[in-house]
Amino acid sequence: MTQSHHTEPSPEPQQADSVASPRRFPLRETVLFLGLLGVVLWVYATMGAAYGTRMLVESACYAILALGLTIQWGYAGQFNAGVMGFVALGGFCAMFFSIPVNDAFWNSELPGELGKALLYMVGAFVLVVAATRLNRIGVPRPLRTTIAVILGVVLYLVVISNFREVAGQIESQAGFIGGMNLPVWFGWIIGGALAGGVGYFIGHVCLGLRSDYLAIATIGIAEIIKAFLKNADWLTRGTATVSPLPWPVPEPSEVGFTLARAIYLSVTAVIIAVIFFLLHRAYNAPWGRMIRAIRDNEVSAAAMGKDINKRRLEIFVLGCILMGIGGAVLASFNSLFDPVGYLPLNHTFLVLVMVILGGPGNNLGTIFGAVAVYIIWIMSGPLALSLMEWAANAGAGVFGWDVPTNLDSRALQARVFVIGLLISLVLRFAPKGMLPEKVRHHG
Structure with missing residues (x-):
């Protein structure tokens, strides 16, 4: 009896270890996305369906760019500060392969x-x-x-x-x-391939550098790409721009602005869903665990026989491909290719803020960050203008001040202040993002 009393409890810990703990309800994710949905509905109610749909399409294009950056920075710890250059390459291909001959x-x-x-x-x-x-x-x-x-x-x-x-x-x-008059989607694919090819060349040269030197190198290369596209008038018309670019779906002149943009939004949603599915599978596969192992402890990964340079090059090229595709989709939607319009603030820093806010390495968080930051970026201008107009009218009525005439430009400058304040708050109170990366530990 005594012997059986001591031996009976022994299987219980083993049984408890063998049973996987139940997955928790994603409360944080649900609350954040419901809040984001409420903000989107508010934009639709105040700005109209056509404006709100356009904002969602552009934020979806930025989500593709942000996914490209989050796998470079979040998965592998590679700080790419030249997103603008790969976006411009994608936009060029969208223009070159789709416009008439x-x-x-x-x-x-x-x-x-x-x-x-x-x-x-x-x-x-x-x-x-x-x-x-x-x-x-x-x-x-x-x-x-x-x-x-x-x-x-x-x-x-x-x-x-x-x-x-x-x-x-x-x-x-x-x-x-001129162009090649090919289907729009063909230009998107070539845009991703061209950005990936340039990323492959850059990776061979720069991935051996430290992260800060890699950032400096990618900034310089992005500026070289922009300068070439801006000055190659024989190829891109330079500052004269190329417009209109065709859409892969019915255009606003055919079905109206709201419906056309809604159809375009469905196309971008499908692209994001496919990318998200593939990245999710790769992240949880042995390849993803190996990439994170290289990021967290490169020396230990090398000691285990992993090809560090090859894997880092793979992840860098993959991120560049997504940036090229996102740039092509965005250029086609804007129906304009303007090399001068590619700015580090709009096409590098803003994408970086999206990844930081959402959570580097978390694909779902990156999509949330892209939509949230783009809404803040777009709506901060009108909100700042309304606030400035109210303050100016109040000052004129109470104190007799003159109403400024350049409130529109000042409101646009307020967007930079709002984004700077946002990133400061996130780094202070949520340094790992609103939806931090979740790494499963395998025992």
């Missing part, structure tokens, strides 16, 4: 001249690369480097001179080369 360009001798100029450029690149390999045939390394540098400078001057001449002919005779 420019017959004035293709019905002339200019395509052949442009093809020869591009061929000369590729040949010059091949020659410079070959010069860097001269040490393999016995040429001393210092001499090899000298030959490669001199050859690179000379060929650059020759090629760029010829290319500028061809570009000038295109601008004077045809304006620009």
Whole structure:
């Protein structure tokens, strides 16, 4: 009897360990999204259905950008401060592959001249690369480097001179080369692929740097991309912009603003749902656990035989692909490609605030942060204008002050103050975001 009394309780802890604890009700998520829904309904009630739907479509496009950043920063700890550049690449592809063909360009001798100029450029690149390999045939390394540098400078001057001449002919005779008149979704896919290809090149060069140096490098590359698109009038019309861009759904002229935007919103919702599903599966798969292990302790992950550089490059390229797709979808919705309109404040810092508010590494939190921050960004202008007008009228009535005439511009500047205040409050009271990352521990 005594023996059985001591041996009976022993299976109970084992049974308790083998039974998974019940999943808690997502109270925080429910409350936050219900509150966000209430804010969206308020916008619809005060600003109208067409305005509210437009705001939701743009916030959905930003959600795609934010998902691209959260897998780079939240999953792998890579701080990409050049989101703007990948957004611009996506917008360029959405424009180039969807707008009509420019017959004035293709019905002339200019395509052949442009093809020869591009061929000369590729040949010059091949020659410079070959010069860097001269040490393999016995040429001393210092001499090899000298030959490669001199050859690179000379060929650059020759090629760029010829290319500028061809570009000038295109601008004077045809304006620009025009588009490809392909389906809009094709431009979206190519936009993601091009952004991913550029990200692959950047990753090979920059992912070995520390996080702060990586941020500086990506900022510089984003500015280079913007400068190229802005000055390549033969390709993008530069500051003259390209408009209108076609939609993949019926346009407002066909079915009205509200319905057209609602259909476009359904397309972006499907894209987000697919991305969310794939990222959720990857995050909870062994690949996702390996990425987080590299982020949390790179030395231990390397000691376990993981290919650190390969995995970091994978996650960086994947994030860039999503940024390119988001930029393409946003450009098509705005029906305008304006290289000057890509700003670090709107297309890098704002996306960063969305990820910080929602929670780096939490896909659901990132979507919440994107919608919430974009609503605050958009609505802070009208609200600030109303407050300023009330204060100005009150001051004029009570004290006889003159009413300022530039309240609209001041209200737009208030948006920056509101976003700065928001990020300060979040970093102070919720440094891990409103919906922090949830990491399951496997025993």
